[in-house]
Amino acid sequence: MSAEHAERYRRKLYGRRKGPALSVRQEHLLETLLPKLTPELREGADPRSYFASPSPPLRGEVENSQAQRSEFSGGGTVLDEHPPPGSLRSPTSPQGGDDYNVDDVWLEIGFGAGEHLHWQAVNHPRVGLIGAEPFVNGVAKLLSKIEEEPTPNIRIYMDDARDIISALPDASVGRVFVLFPDPWPKVRHHKRRFLQTEMLDQLARVMKPGAELRFASDDAPLLEFTLEILMAHPAFRWTAQCAADWHIRPLDWPQTRYEAKQLHGIPAFLRFCRV
């Protein structure tokens, strides 16, 4: 397969990249805020390094940076408080540059509009959340949310999550979310489903022992397929003890937009432990 062919096939896997026209404000956020939150993936880099930042600025620096807040035509201001991901290290770090600001890193694959990702970041300030989502309108929605409620522990990769996973070192992430992924109902499209045995092998490599894989879907055939491959995989153990464990969404798992749409049927919430 030529490189061009391979790229076209890859694009097919995650459906549309762009929906309705973006607002001026959203376009502006994509131009100004997104680059500050996009990690420059480095093969084998500890993902906590994507959250490194300088030590707290002095008062004068705060005033200067406030003066640099940029106004834009859609109204409101964009805070220039996100350092380029991974580009800065605390010069005063007692560990000699290992001051990552986060203790653990969680990955959300296909975050849609990012409401779940944002909630997790707000509620787990010592965890770095990396979200992958190629759908521009979804990314724009998350950027608006971040602008309203700044969350320094979010990084956004507006492309295929597989790029992040392949760049991660072994045993480096503490949690992975795959929530309401596209079910690809036609048999000839089943190979496009995100979770496949080969992907589970890769997730098993990058997840720490004891890390959790959270999966949700309201599509019965996709649930059956995913349960089957996960139960057969030696690196994962389903943690459910009773039906309520997968029927009822846990308190630390906010509803996503797709769950709210109730497109297919009754949702199930699966939690697997990386053994």
Ligand SMILES: C[S@@+](CC[C@H](N)C(=O)[O-])C[C@H]1O[C@@H](n2cnc3c(N)ncnc32)[C@H](O)[C@@H]1O
């Ligand atoms: C059905 S939507 C669900 C969105 C969100 N998780 C929710 O529950 O509201 C699936 C999302 O996964 C994204 N997606 C599909 N393949 C992906 C990939 N390889 N990497 C990252 N995101 C992907 C799509 O762009 C789409 O926004």
